Amino acid sequence: MEALKQISQLPISLSSLIILISATVPLSAAAELGLTDDSKCGCYLTNGGESRYFARHRFFDFRSLSEYAGVPATIRDAETTAGADETSAFFTATKWTDFWTLASWNNSNSARADASVLMVNSPNNVYIEANNEPDPSSQTWLTLRTQRLPDFQTAAEIESASASYKYLSLRMRARTVGARGAVTAMFTYRDADSLADVQESDLEIRTNDPRNLVHYTNQPSYTDDGDDVARATVNATMPGGRSWTDWAVHRMDWTPGMTTWYVDDAQVAQIAFQTPRDECNIILNSWSDGGSWAGNMSDNDAAYLQVQWLEVVYNSTGAGPEAKRHGAGSSCNRVCSVDQTPQRGRPVMLWDNAAASRGGGGLVAWIPMGAAMFMVLITSGLLG
Structure with a gap:
């Protein structure tokens, strides 16, 4: 766990580089997966000037x-x-x-x-x-x-x-x-x-x-x-x-x-x-x-x-109902967005590395699961 904390404190410039890499995911692929629900999302990537990964959604x-x-x-x-x-x-x-x-x-x-x-x-x-x-x-x-x-x-x-x-x-x-x-x-x-x-x-x-x-x-x-x-x-x-x-x-x-x-x-x-x-x-x-x-x-x-x-x-950082409702935990194999969705309140799946690792042809099967986890861990909030 201490190693993960150290990873989360890497410079923001490195985090921005990873976000830039993740932004190359084809939009047509996002449309293929389409709408999903929070139970299937491991984390959420926001858009904008300070894009970050977050663990939960309400x-x-x-x-x-x-x-x-x-x-x-x-x-x-x-x-x-x-x-x-x-x-x-x-x-x-x-x-x-x-x-x-x-x-x-x-x-x-x-x-x-x-x-x-x-x-x-x-x-x-x-x-x-x-x-x-x-x-x-x-x-x-x-x-x-x-x-x-x-x-x-x-x-x-x-x-x-x-x-x-x-x-x-x-x-x-x-x-x-x-x-x-x-x-x-x-x-x-x-x-x-x-x-x-x-x-x-x-x-x-x-x-x-x-x-x-x-x-x-x-x-x-x-x-x-x-x-x-x-x-x-x-x-x-x-x-x-x-x-x-x-x-x-x-x-x-x-x-x-x-x-x-x-x-x-x-x-x-x-x-x-x-x-x-x-x-x-x-x-x-x-x-x-x-x-x-x-x-x-x-x-x-x-x-x-x-x-x-x-x-x-x-x-x-809490353990109350707001932290447990969706059970997303700290896993980020499945990355969702609430910004790119066509239906307010429902997330859209950006990529699913869990499916890729099972041979299911996820959105970005070319991104290894470890790399996806690394993208999440170096952004400073998810482990906060």
């Missing part, structure tokens, strides 16, 4: 859940809303609970020094909403709601049940809509006793901003004295003249020494400075606290993060 589809759809009335009492029930059976099913939890924490411990409003997260603000717009691609979507009430700000957050993710490619087809003074976000997070030790890569949309502006950051982006850390953040515009009120695929790749963000497959930001090094949670939220970053919402105004689907390929 997909959450909110586009056709009419049986769970319904917009719950806002609970207007701070204590009651924190303990609210889930808004539908969808959020109590194992497929959801073995990966996600619904937050109920509040900011009464002064998490942000300049917050001027009590913010309370509530399960009541996470729900499946019916699509009443002319959008044939989605009957429903997941909504995370935040709303300003006379005495507090009610907010929404979903968190991964595990904090053992170490490198991932996280994607969501989403949009942000609603009133000014709110923030919606998708990020990894590792808490710490001091601000300087926090590890976080995030995408944040502020509804006070121009509708094409998105903030990408490896936190912390400020010091205890309130000074900005300029190298931590890239403020980018949505590509192609798009707005964050439009449906778009937002993607974040956290890899060793680098975080890279994309919108609809176009790279919009990349930050090497203070990239997270250790295991993290995955979080999505919609919130405001009246502080300088979020702004202050007017009474009864609301904003929403709406998500059609969530997808993640990842490595995990």
Whole structure:
């Protein structure tokens, strides 16, 4: 095992060379194998500027859940809303609970020094909403709601049940809509006793901003004295003249020494400075606290993060349900892609060295099994 760890620490330039070699696999061969399922995948190779191998895959589809759809009335009492029930059976099913939890924490411990409003997260603000717009691609979507009430700000957050993710490619087809003074976000997070030790890569949309502006950051982006850390953040515009009120695929790749963000497959930001090094949670939220970053919402105004689907390929050091679900382990004889697939959520097989070794004529029978394993092992995340 120690030898494998040493292999995983080889220079990234060598890893890039291997990725270049693997890119020579004929696309026509990929079409022959076509769609597969996660039980047949040993690992997943992502595309983009920081291509990496990942061990596991999960997909959450909110586009056709009419049986769970319904917009719950806002609970207007701070204590009651924190303990609210889930808004539908969808959020109590194992497929959801073995990966996600619904937050109920509040900011009464002064998490942000300049917050001027009590913010309370509530399960009541996470729900499946019916699509009443002319959008044939989605009957429903997941909504995370935040709303300003006379005495507090009610907010929404979903968190991964595990904090053992170490490198991932996280994607969501989403949009942000609603009133000014709110923030919606998708990020990894590792808490710490001091601000300087926090590890976080995030995408944040502020509804006070121009509708094409998105903030990408490896936190912390400020010091205890309130000074900005300029190298931590890239403020980018949505590509192609798009707005964050439009449906778009937002993607974040956290890899060793680098975080890279994309919108609809176009790279919009990349930050090497203070990239997270250790295991993290995955979080999505919609919130405001009246502080300088979020702004202050007017009474009864609301904003929403709406998500059609969530997808993640990842490595995990944990042994919980999220690590065991597909049983992929560390074997990478069968390499799959969630980027080249024609059907979102289902992987496509890129090559199958196990079949080749059995004489089954796998996709790249000319690549020995040992070479395929070597390709995986020298990329720094799979053994992390």
